[in-house]
Amino acid sequence: MSLLKNLLAGTRAGFVASVLLACGPLLAQSTGNSSGSAPQPSSPAPQSQSTQQAGANPLHAGVGIVQVLDRKSVFFPDIATSAGRLSPWQKFQLAANNSVALSAIASSLVAAGYGQAINRPAGYGQGGEGYAKRFGAEMGREASFNMFGNFVISSVTHEDPRFYVKKDLSFGQAIEYSAVRVVVTNSDSGGRTINLGGLLGFLGSEALANTYYPKGSRDVGDMLVRYGSDQGWRFGANMLRQYWPKINRKLHLVPSNTSNR
Numbered sequence: 713m714s715l716l717k718n719l720l721a722g723t724r725a726g727f728v729a730s731v732l733l734a735c736g737p738l739l740a741q742s743t744g745n746s747s748g749s750a751p752q753p754s755s756p757a758p759q760s761q762s763t764q765q766a767g768a769n770p771l772h773a774g775v776g777i778v779q780v781l782d783r784k785s786v787f788f789p790d791i792a793t794s795a796g797r798l799s800p801w802q803k804f805q806l807a808a809n810n811s812v813a814l815s816a817i818a819s820s821l822v823a824a825g826y827g828q829a830i831n832r833p834a835g836y837g838q839g840g841e842g843y844a845k846r847f848g849a850e851m852g853r854e855a856s857f858n859m860f861g862n863f864v865i866s867s868v869t870h871e872d873p874r875f876y877v878k879k880d881l882s883f884g885q886a887i888e889y890s891a892v893r894v895v896v897t898n899s900d901s902g903g904r905t906i907n908l909g910g911l912l913g914f915l916g917s918e919a920l921a922n923t924y925y926p927k928g929s930r931d932v933g934d935m936l937v938r939y940g941s942d943q944g945w946r947f948g949a950n951m952l953r954q955y956w957p958k959i960n961r962k963l964h965l966v967p968s969n970t971s972n973r
């Protein structure tokens with residue numbers, strides 16, 4: 713039980729704190745917009761009704777938080793399979809899905825193992841308990857980033873937090889595209905914009921991590937080192953996202969209709 717508590721401590725702290733700090737005003741705005749807007753005649757009836765119901769009462773749609781948005785990849789829920797605009801509520805769902813996705817769990821397991829190997833943060837110690845604390849902290853940072861970056865900031869700045877796979881890129885072009893996507897993303901209207909969600913979301917996540925990281929790992933220097941590491945992991949994850957549809961096509965895990973945008 714002690715090991716389980718340590719495993720969940722960082723995750724719970726990061727996720728709950730970021731939700732409480734960020735979600736209320738934007739979800740209220742989303743609720744107000746969906747209840748006060750007139751239905752669009754040209755919109756497909758089933759999707760329109762589903763979106764309006766989810767926006768009208770988020771509590772009734774809460775079960776969707778731990779489900780994959782639109783039944784997309786359970787490894788990378790943020791790979792776009794359509795070009796439609798996401799509402800703030802859908803961005804919240806996407807952020808929650810990303811926080812419990814297999815990619816988040818896998819990267820946290822690897823990062824916790826690396827931290828264990830170099831004994832950072834040193835305050836967590838070694839052994840199973842130390843690894844559990846590191847894994848919980850990694851999951852907490854991931855959840856905080858998703859809430860701050862993919863939900864709050866993306867909703868305020870009207871950014872699209874999804875990753876759009878480009879087809880027929882060479883390996884060199886894939887590297888360039890993955891690097892550019894760290895600082896540039898799509899807007900809700902389909903244009904290009906600075907990726908403030910990704911750039912500032914990690915800052916918010918690391919600032920929040922200072923509230924539950926052990927002593928000796930909370931100064932500005934430590935936070936900036938973690939921030940730089942976050943961006944490096946983001947680039948690597950973008951590379952994997954770029955090739956994920958090809959991998960999944962062979963494994964028959966997701967449909968091969970990823971958008972090229």
